[in-house]
């Protein structure tokens with residue numbers, strides 16, 4: 092494959108609703124009032140639980156579903172309104188990869204990758220060179236004549252990626268592409284997707300239920316619940332200052348920073364009478380991520396803090412830290428003011444007596 096940049100295309104969801112009719116005459120609202128802009132060349136993750144509406148969002152981008160109202164625009168073209176040749180043109184600009192790869196068992200690696208080119212009527216000689224380039228790009232040179240049954244999950248997904256890139260799309264949709272893979276293979280596939288995004292400039296929209304995937308690859312994220320986008324923004328901003336409880340619950344799974352059981356079991360929502368400790372989350376972002384702020388808090392205000400759990404992580408190349416601490420509830424308000432004045436974020440999680 093030539094490494095010339097194939098321009099990406101933006102994806103815009105404008106007040107999109109999608110309802111499905113049920114056999115009993117009612118309907119189910121799969122996506123409701125969704126507005127989201129994915130910039131050309133960006134990698135954006137849509138995260139949500141099972142049934143949240145992720146697949147429906149994705150399927151509206153390549154015209155497999157049409158919005159009930161609102162618009163989905165790919166490179167400014169209204170996918171929902173497109174018919175016939177126009178819809179085929181838009182679809183050619185949108186490649187897709189799947190959780191279970193969707194490879195043809197009867198075709199070799201090279202044969203699977205060639206399929207979309209054969210369907211598009213590309214001359215055989217051109218298909219041969221292009222398939223060889225694609226195989227090279229995804230690192231399957233020694234497997235080109237193997238059948239899917241002879242490949243590992245990671246290798247199968249590489250074939251899926253090469254096949255999706257065959258028609259030089261501007262947008263790549265990823266439907267839980269790493270969910271069936273082990274963590275190590277997931278990393279190699281995510282790295283390949285990042286390389287492709289960088290080299291070809293194509294836009295990637297992925298759906299996942301794993302915040303770790305978002306952290307590792309996406310510059311932007313949208314959180315969807317019950318068909319509604321409840322939060323969206325730059326991945327770093329959403330990770331360091333999540334606004335919605337669903338986002339927080341996804342994050343608690345990925346940061347690995349959870350309260351120890353002996354505290355969790357005793358936590359109260361409101362402050363009890365008498366002596367009590369406040370349990371607080373402190374998020375260190377940007378330049379403060381590695382500052383010794385708790386030591387400074389003790390030095391400047393004489394407030395002592397117990398660390399319950401913590402971790403420093405990276406998103407892109409930017410670090411952020413997450414600490415769960417407890418401290419004297421009488422002094423907690425002063426401590427929060429001090430920490431926030433120094434650019435940290437705090438959140439009261441509860442109290443223990």
Ligand SMILES: Nc1ncnc2c1ncn2[C@@H]1O[C@H](COP(=O)(O)OP(=O)(O)OP(=O)(O)O)[C@@H](O)[C@H]1O
Pocket residue numbers: 111112119120121139140141142143144145146147148300
């Ligand atoms: N063709 C359909 N007919 C009827 N209802 C549908 C159809 N497709 C999706 N739904 C419903 O719409 C809602 C959203 O489904 P969707 O598949 O988009 O969710 P999801 O977030 O992708 O879930 P999962 O992670 O389990 O795939 C669900 O309630 C689902 O049952």
